[in-house]
Amino acid sequence: MRETPSVSVAIVGSGGAGALTTGNLLLEAAGTAGWHGFLTRSVGPQIRGGEAAALIRLSTRPVECPADCFDLLIAVDWLNVDRFHGEIPLGPASLVIGDAADVPAGITASGARVVAMPIKDMAKALPDGRPNMIALGIAAGLLGLRREVLATLLGKRLADKGRAAIDASTAAIKAGFDAAATLELAVRLPDPEPDAASRWLISGNEATGLGAVRGGIRFAAAYPITPATEILEWLAPNLAKVGGVLMQAEDELASINMIIGASYGGTPSLTATSGPGLSLMMEALGLATAAEIPIVVVDVMRAGPSTGIPTKSEQADLNLAVYGFHGDAPHLVLAPQSVADCLFTTQWAVFLAEALQAPAIVLSDQFIGQARAAISRPADVAFIGRRLAATGLGETYRRYALGGSGVSPMAVPGTRGAQYTADGLTHNEQGLPSGSAADHGGQLDKRRDKLERFSYGDRWASLEGDGDLAVVTWGSLTGAVREALDRARADGVAARLIAPRLLSPVQPERFAAALRGVSRLLVVEQTHGGQFHRYLRAHYELPGDVRAFHRPGPLPIRPGEIHREILEWRS
Amino acid sequence: MSTAETRACRPADYRSDVKPVWCPGCGDHHILLSFTRAFAELGQPPEQIAVFSGIGCSSRIPAYTNCYGFHGVHGRSLALAAGLKVTRPDLTVVVASGDGDGYSIGGNHFLHACRRNLDLTYVVMDNRVYGMTKGQPSPTTEPDFDTALSPGGTGVSPFHPLVIALASGANFVARAFSGDLNGTTGILVDAIRHPGFSFVEILSPCVTFRPDEKEWKGKVHQAPVQATDDPGRAARRLMTDDGFNVGVLYRGSRRPYRPEFGHAGVDVGELEKEFAL
Numbered sequence: 055m056r057e058t059p060s061v062s063v064a065i066v067g068s069g070g071a072g073a074l075t076t077g078n079l080l081l082e083a084a085g086t087a088g089w090h091g092f093l094t095r096s097v098g099p100q101i102r103g104g105e106a107a108a109l110i111r112l113s114t115r116p117v118e119c120p121a122d123c124f125d126l127l128i129a130v131d132w133l134n135v136d137r138f139h140g141e142i143p144l145g146p147a148s149l150v151i152g153d154a155a156d157v158p159a160g161i162t163a164s165g166a167r168v169v170a171m172p173i174k175d176m177a178k179a180l181p182d183g184r185p186n187m188i189a190l191g192i193a194a195g196l197l198g199l200r201r202e203v204l205a206t207l208l209g210k211r212l213a214d215k216g217r218a219a220i221d222a223s224t225a226a227i228k229a230g231f232d233a234a235a236t237l238e239l240a241v242r243l244p245d246p247e248p249d250a251a252s253r254w255l256i257s258g259n260e261a262t263g264l265g266a267v268r269g270g271i272r273f274a275a276a277y278p279i280t281p282a283t284e285i286l287e288w289l290a291p292n293l294a295k296v297g298g299v300l301m302q303a304e305d306e307l308a309s310i311n312m313i314i315g316a317s318y319g320g321t322p323s324l325t326a327t328s329g330p331g332l333s334l335m336m337e338a339l340g341l342a343t344a345a346e347i348p349i350v351v352v353d354v355m356r357a358g359p360s361t362g363i364p365t366k367s368e369q370a371d372l373n374l375a376v377y378g379f380h381g382d383a384p385h386l387v388l389a390p391q392s393v394a395d396c397l398f399t400t401q402w403a404v405f406l407a408e409a410l411q412a413p414a415i416v417l418s419d420q421f422i423g424q425a426r427a428a429i430s431r432p433a434d435v436a437f438i439g440r441r442l443a444a445t446g447l448g449e450t451y452r453r454y455a456l457g458g459s460g461v462s463p464m465a466v467p468g469t470r471g472a473q474y475t476a477d478g479l480t481h482n483e484q485g486l487p488s489g490s491a492a493d494h495g496g497q498l499d500k501r502r503d504k505l506e507r508f509s510y511g512d513r514w515a516s517l518e519g520d521g522d523l524a525v526v527t528w529g530s531l532t533g534a535v536r537e538a539l540d541r542a543r544a545d546g547v548a549a550r551l552i553a554p555r556l557l558s559p560v561q562p563e564r565f566a567a568a569l570r571g572v573s574r575l576l577v578v579e580q581t582h583g584g585q586f587h588r589y590l591r592a593h594y595e596l597p598g599d600v601r602a603f604h605r606p607g608p609l610p611i612r613p614g615e616i617h618r619e620i621l622e623w624r625s
Numbered sequence: 626m627s628t629a630e631t632r633a634c635r636p637a638d639y640r641s642d643v644k645p646v647w648c649p650g651c652g653d654h655h656i657l658l659s660f661t662r663a664f665a666e667l668g669q670p671p672e673q674i675a676v677f678s679g680i681g682c683s684s685r686i687p688a689y690t691n692c693y694g695f696h697g698v699h700g701r702s703l704a705l706a707a708g709l710k711v712t713r714p715d716l717t718v719v720v721a722s723g724d725g726d727g728y729s730i731g732g733n734h735f736l737h738a739c740r741r742n743l744d745l746t747y748v749v750m751d752n753r754v755y756g757m758t759k760g761q762p763s764p765t766t767e768p769d770f771d772t773a774l775s776p777g778g779t780g781v782s783p784f785h786p787l788v789i790a791l792a793s794g795a796n797f798v799a800r801a802f803s804g805d806l807n808g809t810t811g812i813l814v815d816a817i818r819h820p821g822f823s824f825v826e827i828l829s830p831c832v833t834f835r836p837d838e839k840e841w842k843g844k845v846h847q848a849p850v851q852a853t854d855d856p857g858r859a860a861r862r863l864m865t866d867d868g869f870n871v872g873v874l875y876r877g878s879r880r881p882y883r884p885e886f887g888h889a890g891v892d893v894g895e896l897e898k899e900f901a902l
Binding site: 082321431 | 643670671672673675676677685687688691692693694695696697698700701704705706707708709710711712713715716733734736737884885886887888889890891892893895896897900901902
């Protein structure tokens, strides 16, 4: 048994068989034990009765991407497992456990070691025994988790179901542990490393909600859409706790306009959606740009175009977010790079939107949004939205006064002597409609300058490593690229990571500085058309040889694929 | 009212010095006057009032007042105003729209604003034509109205906004005529004072593209009966009236939508506790 820095486990079953519950409990137990972990779920589009898989990766270090191969697959049952074939890569070192009958051909073809175990019959032999709890015991036993950790967890999670349910599950887990004692996994995770920070269990969408509230958001408008709904469902009760409110809208046209109206009234406001909703919001985002109303829109990207694959990830809303506005409309676009970074990036987006009186789009995606991770508690940051306010009752109030930083004081309704009409029409400094070339040009300059003159600091990008080869990526792929570069370094290849968190406004000087000494550049993204590659070419000088590696969803890009690209280039 | 002092309020205090873009003789000039008179009668200082609108002739009204205003995108004024009202219940919020902005592109928001029943007043300045784009048929245009966009007429029955408002849950429904300054002013005061979503349709002739509407002055008449609080009775009356019946037609007693806002009980730092393992 060899020690590895991470172990990957897949728990599969038909919908309702409890594979996802098993996965969540396993992640929580591992997190409690001190490991880091990452869980993605794969489900069919059906609400119930489809197939489900919990895909978990555990490590002694932070986990931000899937592994290349699964070490362990446990089938609660085999129904429809073939549908996950592409998502659960197995190899000869993998261990597969399930009922002997019906092992799918795709599984046996992988060369994995298949161990027949009558999980259903084992469950039937126990009073109220559930197969998914047997599977949990097997997985925990093989990973070396202590049974006491699971016992404590069950006590917490099943408290409302009563003693009998806890006892039944405990017995099933013990049966799984006993079965696991007869087996051996090819790999072993070292003991958890001590960590000064406490451990959190959180999804990217929850982290986005928390970041929003920490940044100062107190109003959210909501229209449900997969895979963004969990942000709104987290905000609904939590905004209320801190004196805010969430209101459900009749459609995305309403939700975007509601947050503009609320923000005009002085309340930092946000909505969350996915690609189809963002498409509907574009007109009003232009209004927020022209009227200089701070708002934040989170787009949890899914595979498109159109309805696409709502439950699968892609990075293909980049063009829409950056270029989708009509007219010249400078605005902010930011992208979180991991589950934990959803917290920081959303909080920073609120801060920037409020400071710059501009709309900010946060491009999260299904992969990190719906992933659940055991992470170290992220460090606190001081970014809290603050708006430059007008005091009123002086000389004639000019809401859109030119000059200086380009940010002009914004009156909160109720302020006497500072009444103004916010307008999507081209306006003069006072805010009154104007068709003059001077007013049009002056206000266009103002809105560009305020974004370009602002100092965004080091958080604009993740810049790591050095060498003449740079891998440039963004968003949720940052983790996979980071891991690929770690492996390349172990192979003796010096390479650096460049992952901009701030996608708009572009940062030509900072990007040029990050590229100093680079002669080869590999662009990695999850799109079909290479949107990020084209964006880089449009806005930045790219030195030397440039290669692009891009692929659409629904399958995640794994670190091994990127590692291979790097190695192939060397030879 | 956030200011402790009491100021004398005259209609002129609510009027900005911006010259309207409306044609001479347009009914909207009178509606602007009614707005300022109603605000003065209510005695609410201008900084405590917000006038929101969408796009079209009607929607130019915010900048002509001296209140806080928002001239937003086409059809979305009710959503814009809902966000403001729910977070700033202290403000008086009046939304201005037209028959194209409010009933066509903004139709869905109309239904849901009635249903949501926030305490705001929705004024639709209905001239049965798109004026700003020069004379196309709107949802309240007669089916045989001949235009360049609909030669020979649309052949489509007009929308019945007051019935739809009632059916959707509006808490106050009235019709006014722009030419009747006192009547319109009184209805606006009443609408703003009434809790919940108040819907006021104001017939406002377009003298440029609908010169026939100059005759409305002779057609309008006071509603022959008192306002009812029975939506069924109000609906029956409205379904059979001639469209020129002015006055308050329905006065409901539904509780306005007002989620608690601004009563912070929990420190933001507490929210992370649910994530700790």
